[in-house]
Amino acid sequence: MGFQVAQYYKLNSPLLSGNPLIECLPLRLSQEAFWDAVVDLVEVPEKLDSFDVETRELLASEIMKSVCPTSEYFDIYCDLLNTLKEGFISRNPLDSNTEKWKNNIATKTYQRTRTTAPNIKFTGISGMGKTTVVDSILALIPPVLIHPHDGPFGVETTHINYIKVNIPGEADSKSICLAIASKIDAVYGTDYETQYGALKRSVCIDKIITLCTTLLIGMIIFDEIHNICFSSPNERALIFTLFDRFSHEARIPTIKIGTFKANRLSNKVFTNARRLGMPVDWANFSAESEDWKMLVEYAWSYQLTNEYQELTQELAQRVYEYTCGVPHCLFFLIEQANKYCLRNGIDKFSKEVLATVFNLKFSIMKPAILALKHGKIDAFDDLMTTNSDLDVETTKLIKKLLKIADENKFTGQESKAIIEQIEPYMMEYSFTKKELATFKRLEKQVASVPSNLPKEDDGYEDLPI
16 A cells, blocks of 8 residues: 655744654645635536436535535634644654653553643534544545655654544444554554454553554544443443543544534533543534525535526525525535426426425434424434434344344244334345345245235135225
């Protein structure tokens, strides 16, 4: 795998100069240069009328990939880059004290000091684009750099600037450690994930702290931290201890991203709040927000219909009513409005089109939008995340039903009852091979169940008219 070779910048700051891990990081961009670097907009193609309906429908989906930076983007960029650089200040690889500290961590003789790494907790409601913001910023920073043999280290050295991992549902501390190990393996060609997978949880945590300390990992980004809410109390405590050890022992900054539900993790215990980091909260936009107006103007401009409909005040109000200032909902509304018009031979957008699209395509998101209108942010996040991922308890229920069906070899009406419980979730549920075989067997059993309809004298079923 080819990685970028480090280039070093001469820095005037006494805090930053003389540290090759900082001197090789990109210089901070101006606000204008940053915008140009991250913006990724879609435009209506020229000669639109030359495209058939199918092509236009496919183009309609492109708006969902948009990156339209709002005013918060630049602040988040500055905070994230500062956090990465600040985390290296006390870990200069050319400083002999750094080697002593690394050795103390490895031999478990390290005595905690007041030195700690900075941390950020970035939370917001679902659909605001938190992950998009962070991913856009990270794209400006090389994740891995090769320091050449004639560079400050004197030997060719591969170094990881940051690692990004997703916190899985019902997260546990060991799975998080193994996810980090997997990212390290991908860079160095090692097999730490396999080695650590066989260890006890506490030993696994010790190993990952030592490994990340030794490698001077720049920063770790944890996405979907609200999933920690679903962990057992014991696991939550271990995960917070892991976060704490990254900050205080490994001195690695962490960025934690999640919905507002993640704030529940710190509301009751101040120590947890400190471990999560400096809070950055991102609520939905107000209708009068300049950022929201910019997003609406951009999204509205992406009309793939035969005629262009100007954005009136009434239409802008309708858009806000249906989306509540959430960018994901806005882009989805425009995508579906385009598809609805194209598929039904409607020449342009209208309030009737928006209303129809909202009723037809927002059926899953409607309860969430309604909850947000009434200020029930937690309910909004719960509904939005449940819509995108099958609820944990529902998944458990499906697995249990299939296991019972397999063990008892159900036939007839029992099979039908099991299928009726599972069918509403089939589009979202991922069957294992064994589960799929069980489900297909149940379907065959249902197909062979004799009808309860009365039969006429000629043997044909008497169908009700």
